[in-house]
Amino acid sequence: MKILVADDSRVMRQIVIRTLRQAGYDDHDIVEAEDGRDALDKVASESPDLVLSDWNMPNMTGIECLQALRSSGSVIPFGFVTSEGSPEMREKAANAGALFLIAKPFTEDTFKEHLDGVIA
């Protein structure tokens, strides 16, 4: 499957991609996006099967990207990987249609916990 990783930090995108590999999800195509706007465009142009997105990004935040996707009728599986894991943020993410929220810092076990069943 194809996974879109959206984060404005290039270093963090690499860490997310490395952690996916370490968690055993190493046989997938990865597409990178550098903010929410880029992610929205790439969902349309690249047709990924899953979006893993940061929350706080310039131009368009992760939650705005998710809301735009859902408003346009997209049901693509979407999860957050963000430094903010408070109950309020988790609730907001779930209400907008996110499958999960992984808080940074994370380990490969955190990834497995949330992604087993999501990634084939």
Added chain:
Amino acid sequence: MPIPGELPDDVVSSWVDVVGPWTGSVVLTTGAQTAADLTRALLGDHAPELLDHEDVADAFGEIANVVGGNVKAALPGPSGLSLPDVGSAPAVRNPADVCRVDVLWRGQPLTISVQGALPALPAAQPHNEGTAALPENGASL
């Protein structure tokens, strides 16, 4: 617990601002060499032979984002979190509202300062849902 060492002369800071019922900055400060070493540690196998400033700003800023996001979660909300900034540490505005922790990473000193801002900082960019309205300048927080 070892006693943290003195920071070298050549330091760099990264920080994020929290704007809400508590408004201030979460600031990490360490030696320039330690910031570069942290960057290499985060990049792992992907670290280039020569790091440029952008790599260090990205990595060290992201560490401030992660620490700041976790501090924010422990504070009363709703509040917004700014994108990270890297450079010279923002001034302490209210010495009575500073919580500073000195730690060692691989034997090198790094300080984390959670510093309240009075008067309030300018509003963080609305990167975040739930950014609280700022109180009037000088209002008590």
